[in-house]
Amino acid sequence: MLPTGDRYETVRDHFVWRVPARYNIGVDVCDRWANADPQRLALIHKRRDGGVEEYRFADIRALSNRFANVLATHGVERGDRVGVLLPQAPETAISHIAVYKMGGVAVPLFALFGVEALEYRLANCGARAVVTDTVGAAKIAEIRHRLPDLRAVFVIDAEADADGGGTADGCLDWHGLTDAAADDFTPVDTAADDPAIIIYTSGTTGQPKGALHAHRVLLGHLPGVEMSHDLFPQPGDRIWTPADWAWIGGLLDVLLPAWHHGVTVVSHRFEKFDGEQAFRLLAEFQVRNSFLPPTALKMMRSVVDPASRHAYRLRSVASGGETLGSELLDWGRQTFSVTINEFYGQTECNMLVSSAATLMPSKPGIMGRPAPGHDVAVINERGERLPPGALGLIAVRRPDPVMFLGYWNNPTATAAKFIGDWLVTGDQGELDADGYIRFVGRDDDVITSAGYRIGPGEIEDCLIGHPAVRMAAVVGVPDPLRTEIVKAFVVLQDGVTADDALVASIKEHVKTRLAAHEYPRAIAFLDSLPMTTTGKIIRRELRDRT
Numbered sequence: 001m002l003p004t005g006d007r008y009e010t011v012r013d014h015f016v017w018r019v020p021a022r023y024n025i026g027v028d029v030c031d032r033w034a035n036a037d038p039q040r041l042a043l044i045h046k047r048r049d050g051g052v053e054e055y056r057f058a059d060i061r062a063l064s065n066r067f068a069n070v071l072a073t074h075g076v077e078r079g080d081r082v083g084v085l086l087p088q089a090p091e092t093a094i095s096h097i098a099v100y101k102m103g104g105v106a107v108p109l110f111a112l113f114g115v116e117a118l119e120y121r122l123a124n125c126g127a128r129a130v131v132t133d134t135v136g137a138a139k140i141a142e143i144r145h146r147l148p149d150l151r152a153v154f155v156i157d158a159e160a161d162a163d164g165g166g167t168a169d170g171c172l173d174w175h176g177l178t179d180a181a182a183d184d185f186t187p188v189d190t191a192a193d194d195p196a197i198i199i200y201t202s203g204t205t206g207q208p209k210g211a212l213h214a215h216r217v218l219l220g221h222l223p224g225v226e227m228s229h230d231l232f233p234q235p236g237d238r239i240w241t242p243a244d245w246a247w248i249g250g251l252l253d254v255l256l257p258a259w260h261h262g263v264t265v266v267s268h269r270f271e272k273f274d275g276e277q278a279f280r281l282l283a284e285f286q287v288r289n290s291f292l293p294p295t296a297l298k299m300m301r302s303v304v305d306p307a308s309r310h311a312y313r314l315r316s317v318a319s320g321g322e323t324l325g326s327e328l329l330d331w332g333r334q335t336f337s338v339t340i341n342e343f344y345g346q347t348e349c350n351m352l353v354s355s356a357a358t359l360m361p362s363k364p365g366i367m368g369r370p371a372p373g374h375d376v377a378v379i380n381e382r383g384e385r386l387p388p389g390a391l392g393l394i395a396v397r398r399p400d401p402v403m404f405l406g407y408w409n410n411p412t413a414t415a416a417k418f419i420g421d422w423l424v425t426g427d428q429g430e431l432d433a434d435g436y437i438r439f440v441g442r443d444d445d446v447i448t449s450a451g452y453r454i455g456p457g458e459i460e461d462c463l464i465g466h467p468a469v470r471m472a473a474v475v476g477v478p479d480p481l482r483t484e485i486v487k488a489f490v491v492l493q494d495g496v497t498a499d500d501a502l503v504a505s506i507k508e509h510v511k512t513r514l515a516a517h518e519y520p521r522a523i524a525f526l527d528s529l530p531m532t533t534t535g536k537i538i539r540r541e542l543r544d545r546t
Helices: 008-013 025-036 057-073 090-101 115-125 134-146 174-180 217-228 248-260 275-284 294-301 326-336 411-416 456-463 500-513 539-544
Strands: 041-046 052-056 081-085 105-109 129-132 152-155 195-201 209-214 238-240 264-268 289-291 316-319 341-346 349-354 376-379 392-397 422-431 437-442 447-449 452-454 469-479 483-492 522-525
Touching: 025 057, 025 090, 025 217, 025 248, 041 057, 041 090, 052 057, 057 090, 057 174, 081 090, 081 115, 090 105, 090 129, 090 264, 105 115, 115 134, 115 209, 129 134, 134 152, 152 174, 195 248, 217 248, 217 341, 217 349, 238 248, 248 264, 248 289, 248 349, 275 294, 294 326, 294 469, 326 456, 341 422, 376 422, 437 456, 447 469, 447 483, 456 469, 456 483, 456 500, 469 539, 500 522
Parallel strands: 041 264, 081 105, 081 129, 105 195, 129 152, 238 264, 238 289, 289 316, 316 341, 483 522
Antiparallel strands: 041 052, 195 209, 341 349, 376 392, 392 422, 422 437, 447 452, 469 483
């Protein structure tokens, strides 16, 4: 989608949105390639037992057609919501494509969700069906009697009963039914603005909200994806991410954009993410592009000299979800021989801002410039653009193809998301003289200390530069003199003991590298940091501990 060019300004100025009136994600990412190049490799899946499966686009079309027929047979109709409660797996992708092609609405759900989280989401969206595994099916069994809209639960790893279609616990055998179904299916003719996906997002207060996206959301992601992977795709590209496909970062930043471009995706479900195994996977499958969330990068950073054991060779690395600093960027250049490109967005309106080493200089601590096609600005509470250097609200102007249709059944929350035509992200930032946007922090993460406004990202980056520190998070805690002081929560490297000398060393490390008003006046040591399922630090939980 991006025009050719070697400078950001050239690419931005020649960019034009091409969003057709009629558009279907499933047809675009699957059937289009199955018709044009059926043997093109779509997916390489490494199973937990080490076995490897390969799927061509012709395979994905046949299997998604079959499962679309299965869904229709079990009462799922156009507009119905279908939960997909699975980790990275072929069945996950195939189920998504089937739902899109039949005009349904896919609802990605994290496999780590507990029964209460699942009950709320499935009840709120009125899901008619769920695709899951035996672990997920056991959770749903506890709450199914409280989900009156739920008609069918399809399980991908259960043994079928004697009839070949059901399972002993009343679920349905995904593989048995799909194998028996016809592989001819006529996709529904959907408009680009028709609903396609509900992704639930949790704010700082209240119940999760379902961000409803149209089919056009995929096209809206493309400029940012292409920019963050240095003009993706290029010949030989092959992409992998450890991010779960239930997260917008895994689904719409990797899987679906890659298949839009006919690029092979590598999938694998780690029982527990391991940096050494990640380097091994990059080398084993000759991955050329990767989206690595900051938490994954920090864990991979603890691996000593990975290139001596693993012959990986990446062309691009993108990261988003939390800001990176100079420590991680420098490590990335040394480790991958590329500059990690940061991108920014949120569930309601994603892939808005990106850096791109091939198009513009990288600035440590600054996430990048608006991706072509997106009008992103820093505004005040009256919806007025602020000049460079002024701290304000990061916002994007509507209409925009990547912007959500609204929160599912929640018009009040939808209206509150806007100031006039500006969708307000809830993040604070600054615009610099070159048009770069610096992320300062969530509205509730910015620390006010002795009159200074302090973002947590720069301090956290400085902290992990200390040789004893593996991971760190900072929050503001009340202080009668300074309004707030900076408190750091630190996870130490293996074998390091916390004592008064280490506390003093960490404080001095920040004070001498940043500023006297930014060093953590209080430090607590933890075994691990509280994280969301997408790997973001839950700072409000840390504030509750103070």
